Amino acid sequence: MPGDSAKGFFGRVRPWQWIKHSVFTQYLWIWAMKVGSPPQAKTIWVIDAFAGAGEFTDTETGETAAGSPLQAALIAKKYNELPKKVAAGKELRLICIERDPDHCAALKERLKGFDFVEVLEGEFGEHADAIVAKIGTDRALVLLDPIGLKSIDAVTCKKLLHRNGKTDAFVNVQFAVVHRTRGQMLPDGEPDPDVQGSAANVRNIDAFFGTEAWRKIALSGMSLREQEAAWLQLYYDEVVGWRYSCKHHYPVKRTFDGKPKYYLVHIADHPDADWLINNLLASVESRLFVVSRERENPGSLTGFADEEDRVRVEDLKRALGKAAIELIGTQPSRAMQFGQLCLALRPEFFGKLKETDYSKAIKALIEKEQLVREKKGLHPALKPDEVISLPPV
Ligand SMILES: C[S@@+](CC[C@H](N)C(=O)[O-])C[C@H]1O[C@@H](n2cnc3c(N)ncnc32)[C@H](O)[C@@H]1O
Missing domain, CATH: 1.10.10 (Arc Repressor Mutant, subunit A)
Structure with missing residues (x-):
């Protein structure tokens, strides 16, 4: 969603939002029931690092829909109320981070009834070290759902992904800004000094990948789709790393036959995760197909x-x-x-x-x-x- 302000984003319910929410929430429940079952798994965590306001309002219909933190909180409540979990003193806790003070205040208000939720105001990068220290080696599911790529630099992401505890993650990766930045570079990959802001833009993308290697791909003459595939592989190699056996990306589109709007990247390091995400995505494909055909x-x-x-x-x-x-x-x-x-x-x-x-x-x-x-x-x-x-x- 480059170019959109966060405030504009929450003024509309976007049709492709449900894909992310549907996959994330279905995965969360199955993940929690699985990783929370060993006796030692007393506390498991969800980290919603770009949490938003907790709710969307459709400006045309006035209808509201729950955002990722509210959906996660409702699932955590269901988990925490299971008699077996209560008896074993187990808990699914949720940490939300939100930079925008208005969104953060709205989120705190929406989640105030859930005592297993913490809402932190500020930047993801500011809170990452403290969160990693707090969750220790507990299992965690992380959602990184920023607007653009600037806020998910490799150094900060690696703090969570390479911590001393098993982590599953979903990352919303948007390449529109990378395509735009390609047009701001000279043929040698350096920022074009005649384009205002080019140096900062190129640096932001370097920071996302943790390397300058994306520039070579951008200038390679590959098709847009080939470039995106190569950038995703670079992201897997440079940021996600070898420790994760399960790395997949799903191109989220407005319609079944449309172009990818963003990639929902899923990473995990247990073998069941592959089939789990495969099955959820196949259901999403069917739903998107039916919705698209009905609209057409x-x-x-x-x-x-x-x-x-x-x-x-x-x-x-x-x-x-x-x-x-x-x-x-x-x-x-x-x-x-x-x-x-x-x-x-x-x-x-x-x-x-x-x-x-x-x-x-x-x-x-x-x-x-x-x-x-x-x-x-x-x-x-x-x-x-x-x-x-x-x-x-
Ligand atoms: C796409 S929205 C989140 C939507 C939410 N995950 C959902 O599905 O309901 C991104 C949010 O991240 C916030 N944000 C942007 N940069 C941030 C940063 N560096 N740290 C924390 N929050 C940030 C924005 O204010 C915005 O509310």
């Missing part, structure tokens, strides 16, 4: 867009089945374990098909005798170590 065809019959979505997903499952047959055919044994097969196909279908769709697609091929499984029949669930093979020739 306002007079269409009820349920028509849902049916179109069902056909879209069936096509994807068929494509996955075709890719599975091709991949198994490249193996010397003409066979693969189901788990390996899914992991090999996942990058191509990431965020498009849910984990359950993989077994449905493979079972459909077993039924048609295009693939063979070890167990008899279609009923037993496919387990990761079950071998799937091509029929004997």
Whole structure:
């Protein structure tokens, strides 16, 4: 949202906001139930470092919608009230940071009934060290949702991401400002002295990536999408680092066929996180598809867009089945374990098909005798170590 002031942002409810909120809040509940289950996990934390005012108001309809801190607080309340958590003295706590004094005051007012929430006024960078010290080695889920990239410099982000405790994070990464800054550089990558503000803009982007290497990508002549892919990889390499096994980005768009408005970057370092985020994103894709089709065809019959979505997903499952047959055919044994097969196909279908769709697609091929499984029949669930093979020739 470069160019928007924070005040303008909260004057409207933006249609693509629900994607971020939907993914974040669904993830938060599943994450909390998982990481909060070991006996030693007494306190787990959510850090909403660019928390906002806690609520949006749609200026056209006057309707209000809960922002990320309020949604997180409601989930934390539900978690903290579970009898098992109460009995074990466990708690999900929420720390919010907000720079704008008006937003911060509004947020404090909205969250005043929740005694497990702290709202800190000021800059993310000002509070990062104290938060890291406070949460120690407890598990934490971090949301970095600034406007632009200036406030999420690599040095501050690394304090949270590289702390001595397991961290999951969502980062809202917007490249519009990087594209704009590209036009303010000379061919050697130095800021153009004839463009006012270019040196500061280039420095801000250097600080976001923690390196000047983004400049070379910006001047490489790659397409915009290729540049964005290269910048995301640079961000993973330079800021997120090797310790996180799970690094994904979802291009959040206004409509199903639209251009990415921002990337919702998700990072975690436990293997279940990949399938979890994959499944949430596949649900979001379906919802975005249905909403987009309904908006494009306002007079269409009820349920028509849902049916179109069902056909879209069936096509994807068929494509996955075709890719599975091709991949198994490249193996010397003409066979693969189901788990390996899914992991090999996942990058191509990431965020498009849910984990359950993989077994449905493979079972459909077993039924048609295009693939063979070890167990008899279609009923037993496919387990990761079950071998799937091509029929004997
Ligand atoms: C995109 S909004 C947050 C929306 C919120 N996460 C939600 O989904 O409801 C970004 C907020 O970050 C605040 N902000 C901007 N820079 C900041 C910084 N350096 N430290 C803390 N807050 C900042 C802005 O005032 C604004 O309220």
